[in-house]
Amino acid sequence: xxxxxxxxxxxxxxxxxxxxxxxxxxxxxxxxxxxxxxxxxxxxxxxxxxxxxxxxxxxxxxxxxxxxxxxxxxxxxxxxxxxxxxxxxxxxxxxxxxxxxxxxxxxxxxxxxxxxxxxxxxxxxxxxxxxxxxxxxxxxxxxxxxxxxxxxxxxxxxxxxxxxxxxxxxxxxxxxxxxxxxxxxxxxxxxxxxxxxxxxxxxxxxxxxxxxxxxxxxxxxxxxxxxxxxxxxxxxxxxxxxxxxxxxxxxxxxxxxxxxxxxxxxxxxxxxxxxxxxxxxxxxxxxxxxxxx
Ligand SMILES: [Zn+2]
Numbered sequence: 001x002x003x004x005x006x007x008x009x010x011x012x013x014x015x016x017x018x019x020x021x022x023x024x025x026x027x028x029x030x031x032x033x034x035x036x037x038x039x040x041x042x043x044x045x046x047x048x049x050x051x052x053x054x055x056x057x058x059x060x061x062x063x064x065x066x067x068x069x070x071x072x073x074x075x076x077x078x079x080x081x082x083x084x085x086x087x088x089x090x091x092x093x094x095x096x097x098x099x100x101x102x103x104x105x106x107x108x109x110x111x112x113x114x115x116x117x118x119x120x121x122x123x124x125x126x127x128x129x130x131x132x133x134x135x136x137x138x139x140x141x142x143x144x145x146x147x148x149x150x151x152x153x154x155x156x157x158x159x160x161x162x163x164x165x166x167x168x169x170x171x172x173x174x175x176x177x178x179x180x181x182x183x184x185x186x187x188x189x190x191x192x193x194x195x196x197x198x199x200x201x202x203x204x205x206x207x208x209x210x211x212x213x214x215x216x217x218x219x220x221x222x223x224x225x226x227x228x229x230x231x232x233x234x235x236x237x238x239x240x241x242x243x244x245x246x247x248x249x250x251x252x253x254x255x256x257x258x259x260x261x262x263x264x265x266x267x268x269x270x271x272x273x274x275x276x277x278x279x280x281x282x283x284x285x286x287x288x289x290x291x292x293x
Pocket of ligand 1: 040042119237238256
């Protein structure tokens with residue numbers, strides 16, 4: 001167990017500690033809200049490239065959503081890169097693939113929240129993506145029982161332009177000031193424990209890891225910290241399990257579903273969110289389980 005803990009997890013103490021599969025019988029008080037989490041599904045009718053098996057994601061997502069249904073999940077959050085582009089397929093075709101994968105996704109729980117990933121808007125516009133899945137904006141917030149949920153949209157270029165197909169690279173990502181103002185007001189307006197979801201990394205700005213985090217992450221983190229309400233931030237984009245604590249807030253990066261061939265090469269999770277603000281992440285397949293905070 002200790003071998004599996006990274007140095008940062010060690011420094012963080014019990015926050016973000018890894019849990020063995022049987023470690024969920026402990027006595028946290030109250031009935032949790034169950035969030036089903038999936039990220040980087042990258043569904044496309046494209047041949048596998050490197051470690052990404054795009055077409056297998058349909059069956060992997062079917063497994064995840066059956067698990068979510070069986071465990072009576074309250075809300076599924078899809079953390080971005082739900083689709084990818086396939087050679088020779090136009091925007092209309094891509095939209096049909098989005099419909100196909102979304103049909104599976106929405107069977108997991110009575111409600112689903114969508115976070116924009118760079119690949120979601122690589123061939124389909126933000127507007128077309130949103131109208132296909134039935135969500136009004138990329139950034140939004142809503143309540144599930146005693147929990148407040150915030151979805152952020154970091155699919156904006158550092159010059160302030162919103163992503164449209166063909167105008168961006170995956171590493172030019174920021175959350176613009178207007179959205180940070182919205183976030184600040186949204187957090188002021190809630191009294192509930194809050195979860196934040198963003199596709200791109202909000203914890204990547206240390207000299208140790210200089211690359212491709214959200215450019216405005218320090219500003220965003222400051223808003224999250226000063227609210228005193230944020231219990232955990234969940235992300236995707238970099239495809240591997242990772243976690244860190246920044247100024248008392250845990251940041252967890254989830255394992256991509258698209259990586260690897262076969263049902264066992266997958267990752268999804270249930271986030272158990274308790275009324276007192278405690279969080280347990282139950283990982284399935286290659287997703288690690290953690291006590292988040
Ligand atoms: Zn991805």
